Amino acid sequence: MLRVDALSAIYPELARSIVVTNMGAAPAELFSLGHQPGFFYLWHSMGLASSVGLGIALSRPELQVVVIDGDGSLLMNLGSLTTMARYRPANLIHIVFDNEVLLSVGRSFTTATATGSDLAAIAAASGIPRTGTLRTEEELQSALKEALVARELSCLVAKVEPQGPASYFFDLHFLESRFQFQRHLRSLISPASPASPTEGDRR
Amino acid sequence: MPVSATNSQTVYDALKACGIRLLSVLPETWLVHLVSLAEEDPEMVLVRLAKEEEGVGISAGAHLAGMKSAMLMQNHGLLASINGIVSLAQLYRIPLLMVVSHRGGFGEEHPWQTEGGGVTEHVLDALRIPYLTLDAPEHVAARVRQAVVLAESSLRPVALLLCRGLMWED
Numbered sequence: 001m002l003r004v005d006a007l008s009a010i011y012p013e014l015a016r017s018i019v020v021t022n023m024g025a026a027p028a029e030l031f032s033l034g035h036q037p038g039f040f041y042l043w044h045s046m047g048l049a050s051s052v053g054l055g056i057a058l059s060r061p062e063l064q065v066v067v068i069d070g071d072g073s074l075l076m077n078l079g080s081l082t083t084m085a086r087y088r089p090a091n092l093i094h095i096v097f098d099n100e101v102l103l104s105v106g107r108s109f110t111t112a113t114a115t116g117s118d119l120a121a122i123a124a125a126s127g128i129p130r131t132g133t134l135r136t137e138e139e140l141q142s143a144l145k146e147a148l149v150a151r152e153l154s155c156l157v158a159k160v161e162p163q164g165p166a167s168y169f170f171d172l173h174f175l176e177s178r179f180q181f182q183r184h185l186r187s188l189i190s191p192a193s194p195a196s197p198t199e200g201d202r203r
Numbered sequence: 204m205p206v207s208a209t210n211s212q213t214v215y216d217a218l219k220a221c222g223i224r225l226l227s228v229l230p231e232t233w234l235v236h237l238v239s240l241a242e243e244d245p246e247m248v249l250v251r252l253a254k255e256e257e258g259v260g261i262s263a264g265a266h267l268a269g270m271k272s273a274m275l276m277q278n279h280g281l282l283a284s285i286n287g288i289v290s291l292a293q294l295y296r297i298p299l300l301m302v303v304s305h306r307g308g309f310g311e312e313h314p315w316q317t318e319g320g321g322v323t324e325h326v327l328d329a330l331r332i333p334y335l336t337l338d339a340p341e342h343v344a345a346r347v348r349q350a351v352v353l354a355e356s357s358l359r360p361v362a363l364l365l366c367r368g369l370m371w372e373d
Contacts (some may be wrong), residue, residue, distance in 0.1 A: 020264070040267070045291035048260035052291075055264020055272070058248055059225060063268075079253025080260075086251065178295050182267045189269065 001136055003097045003160040004029040007068075009137035010095075010144050014039075014066060017093075018056060018185070021068040022049040024104040025164030026097055030068065032165065035172060037184035043174045047076030050094055054084055056185070057092040063188065064091050064148065071098040071113045078122065084153060085127030093147050094123075094155045095140075099162040108162055123155035130154035205372040211236035213340045214302070214365070217347035218273055223300070224248060225265045225272035227258035229280050233304040233370040237275055255280030259287030263297045271351075273300040278307065278323040281362070288330065288360055298354035298361070305336070305364040310373065327362055338366035 003026060007014070011033050019039045021027040027041035042049055053067035074080075074096050084092065100114035113119060124131040130152045134140040140158045147154035215237055218226070225248040226241045228234065241249040248270075252258050258274040265272040276284070281303050292299040306313070307320015327334050333353060335346045347363065354361040367373075 042291070044294060045260070045287060048256070048263075048287055048291055051257040051260025052264040052267075054250075054257075055225075055261035055266075055270075056268045057264075058250065058261070059265045059268035059270035059272075077254075077257065080257055082253050083250065083257055174295060178267070182269075185268050 001140075001158065001160050002163055003099070003158075004032070004165070006097070006137050006140050006158050006160060008033055009141045013141075013144050013148060017064045017066045019066050019068060020049050020053040020056065022046070022070050022073040024070065024073075024168060026068050026070060028165045028168050028170050031170040031172065037180055040181040041172075041174070041177060047073050047080075049073060050077060050080040050084065053092055053094070054080070054087070054089065057089040058087060060185065060188075061089065061091055063185070065089075065093070067092070067094045069094060069096045071096060071100060071111045071119060072102045074119060075111055075113075075117075081123050081126040081128060081155070085123075085129075088127075088129065088153045090151045090153065092153050093144065094128075094153075095144070096155065096157045097160050098157050099160045101162045103162055103164050104168060120155065120157040123157070128153055128155045131156070133157045133159060135159050206233055206235055207370055207372050208236050210340050210343070210369050212240065213343045214337065214347070214369075215240045217344045218302070219244075219246070220344065221348055221351040222271045223273050223351075225250065225261075225270050226275055227252055227261045227272065228275040229253075229255050229258075229277070231277040231280075231304060231306075233306070233365060234275055234277075254283060256284040256287040259284055259291050259297075259299060262299050263291050263295065266297050266299075273302055275302050277304045277319075278364075279319045281323065282319060282326065285326070285330070288332075292360045293330075296358035298358050300351060300354050301332075301360060301362045303362055303364055304370065305366050308367060310367050310371075323364070330360075332360050332362050334362035334364055336364045336366050338368040340369065343369070
């Protein structure tokens, strides 16, 4: 499975969600499929996509958050799996594209998933209630749809080929993206929102 | 335990008065009362971390989602968080409030804290992060408020150093 084909298969679900991506190939490929105001891409901060997604999910329980991560990124922040499992937000789904290499450095240096480290098993052993390893676009699409219906913290590991886009650059500066995304999340606040998170912003 | 419960309450009240409603924390000795206060407070979302750098991501997400947050950590946690501070909070202009127990300064009896104590302020300077010390209860409320206001106006990280004179009853 190619990651871009997998992203294409789940694009309708992503477009209806708040999406935070890791750095590298995944954001460029997702952007190429069509930017949405609810998509936020990290250009750096390797490892922190799941933490950003957790911060959003805990702050806004009414939003469905999907994190797009990679094997190299997640291996830099494995503790995040235990933190997500501890708070178990029902509105957070963590998709990990596992290509078993650090693709963006130019030569395919393998990660530990190439030598047997099993991220879905690590996630399950961390206490994430719903986990799976998916090998086709159809499997990933079904697993994501089921996780969305179940409303349960999930970690879906999609095994993909070590291929990426021709370029990792795309025409959306990260600061433009950051303010656009924040404004979009603000626009989604309903009057009945329990936390009234805009309180204090009036000055 | 000679951690000041009274001054911990003062710090906690000051954070709440600024609208902080999410605290990410990795516990350490000086922070025990602050963590307990957050645990017992139904208005506070407490996120206990495995490693401090996660807190940078959580605070960034909280900010984008409209929730005011702070990180509570030891200065060694600040050292462990530097890549996240630089490549997320600074790059993406996140108003990250870091409340840092400044272990390893004058009066520190634990030898293993002293190296971190010696570099903390230099590291903050190198990162161009403005900071104030909290070393007496009288100025806690004002300095916490000033830190929150500067973080939000500059859209950059700001640090408050919890000092021995405030946190520890020798």
